[in-house]
Amino acid sequence: MSKWILRIFVALMTFLLSIALTGAFRLLFGSSAVVFEARPYLDFSSDQAEIAAIYSEYGDAQTRRDRAFFERVEADNFMLFVGSRRLTREEDIQWMESQPSDNTYECRVRRIRVLGNSAVVRGLMIVTNGNGETSDWPFIDVWVKRNGTWQIQSTTSVD
Numbered sequence: 001m002s003k004w005i006l007r008i009f010v011a012l013m014t015f016l017l018s019i020a021l022t023g024a025f026r027l028l029f030g031s032s033a034v035v036f037e038a039r040p041y042l043d044f045s046s047d048q049a050e051i052a053a054i055y056s057e058y059g060d061a062q063t064r065r066d067r068a069f070f071e072r073v074e075a076d077n078f079m080l081f082v083g084s085r086r087l088t089r090e091e092d093i094q095w096m097e098s099q100p101s102d103n104t105y106e107c108r109v110r111r112i113r114v115l116g117n118s119a120v121v122r123g124l125m126i127v128t129n130g131n132g133e134t135s136d137w138p139f140i141d142v143w144v145k146r147n148g149t150w151q152i153q154s155t156t157s158v159d
Helices: 002-029 045-063 067-073 089-098
Strands: 074-082 085-088 104-115 118-128 134-146 149-157
Touching: 045 067, 045 104, 045 118, 045 149, 067 074, 067 089, 074 089, 085 089, 118 149
Parallel strands: 074 149
Antiparallel strands: 074 085, 104 118, 118 134, 134 149
16 A cells, blocks of 8 residues: 555656746746737727718618618618517518608617627617607617628617
8 A cells, every 4th residue: 555655656746846847947948838829909990980881871861761772781681670570671661661751860879899790789760750759769780791891681679
């Protein structure tokens, strides 16, 4: 039994000595370990500015019922989720065209978060009816960048 204790003691001492020597060599001669550099900071400010510019036109485009604007900005497979309803891009545009012509829209962006080729935007759509009453719809848009162009993939809102 004492032979096993002696062997474990020798193995432990050898291990501790190797750790001490490794530390001393690294201190004296520098580390030879592989160092992984952190990924360089990615600057998405130009993407955020591009998306913000689209939102600066959004309210006016909806007020004038600009079909071409929404066909350009919304992806072909765009989906709008409002409460329990789900609308395709074409259904969304038709709904927009059916709204009273004296409604005006203002889009207020609260946050744009770009994550590579996708982005998430939170904001508020403010609708003013012809009689001056206002209502607001909080929204979350998911954007994708395809072929260098940002498009809205989906919008989630409440009634």
